Amino acid sequence: MTITHRAAVLGNPVEHSRSPIMHNAGYAALGLNDWEYTRITTDAEDVARIVGEADESYAGFSVTMPGKFAALEVADSLSERAELIGAANTLVRTGAGWHADNTDCVGVLGALGELFDGATVAAAVLLGSGGTARPALWALAKIGVSEVTVVNRSDRSEALADLVDAVGLEVTFSTYDTDLQALTRQADVVVSTVPSAALDGREQALGHAPVLDVIYDPWPTPLTTQAAANGYSTVGGHVMLAHQAYPQFEAFTGHSAPRPQMWDALVNSLR
Structure with missing residues (x-):
């Protein structure tokens, strides 16, 4: 043919x-x-x-x-x-x-749908503020999240301001020096958009909520392994x-x- x-x-x-x-x-x-x-x-x-x-x-x-x-x-x-x-x-x-x-945003939305299956999600922690963070914010707003804490090494609030305003999210910005365990315990979901190496040594503090990790190779990631060990559901970037x-x-x-x-x-x- x-x-x-x-x-x-x-x-x-x-x-x-x-x-x-x-x-x-x-x-x-x-x-x-x-x-x-x-x-x-x-x-x-x-x-x-x-x-x-x-x-x-x-x-x-x-x-x-x-x-x-x-x-x-x-x-x-x-x-x-x-x-x-x-x-x-x-x-x-x-x-x-x-x-x-x-369609990256549709991808995040589909992965979140499999993670929660219609459950109410109000607060999220988003790790990273690069290219995948933008469709992630769009998708989080679509499933009804109202509050997002963006954890990043540098302040990217200005770069994300237009999108945040457009989708109607209340977003605060933090660094990895914050109390990550307290932060994630208060969240309904953690969405990681960063390489696994960027979280090295922080997985135990971050694994206290359901996790979507956009990394899929290798799978599972250290973050999702820790969250699963703590009894939380996880979904990977392959989804x-x-x-x-x-x-x-x-x-x-x-x-x-x-x-x-x-x-x-x-x-x-x-x-």
Whole structure:
């Protein structure tokens, strides 16, 4: 079968990306034999060129770091959530050019949904304030969280102010020098958006609430292991990854994502 439809993940590095595994499993499940999903290593400054030179076979791109901010600049139109979050992880070809969206926030929302299954969540601790923190704040607001404490090495309150105001959160900022155990004991959830090494030695203090850790390889993380030992439920970044991939698949192909097959392919790749 000749490949006539393509999608790809853009970023650097992308060798480890599980996106091709999930998307290609979805194509196989639906019999989309003329579809192919690949990896393209690119830095932020090359995103515009690669997207601009893409032939008509390319229906869309998944965009990982460091290209998520450049993806907004490439786009001819933006979804409301991509504009609000200030970054895009999805570019979809339309009749009017390239449309940018952010499904990272859908990924966080899906992971939180599996963690709580509709339970009331009012207060959260968010570790880190980088690229994943923004969709995390969006998702926390969506599930009804009203108070968030952002723990970060430096003060990023100004950079996050517009998003915080737009989603209606009450956010306070703290550092890792605070009493982390007291902080997390008062929280309904801890969302970590930082590498495991950044929390080295602090896991015991932080593991006093349900945890979403965006890291998935290796899994489980030291933070989720500690939280589970304390009797709390945990969910990893692989769940977030799957939930952000489903709407991408649907935007690229126009077909409903075959979630069980995509999920199984992801989990099998992590074993």
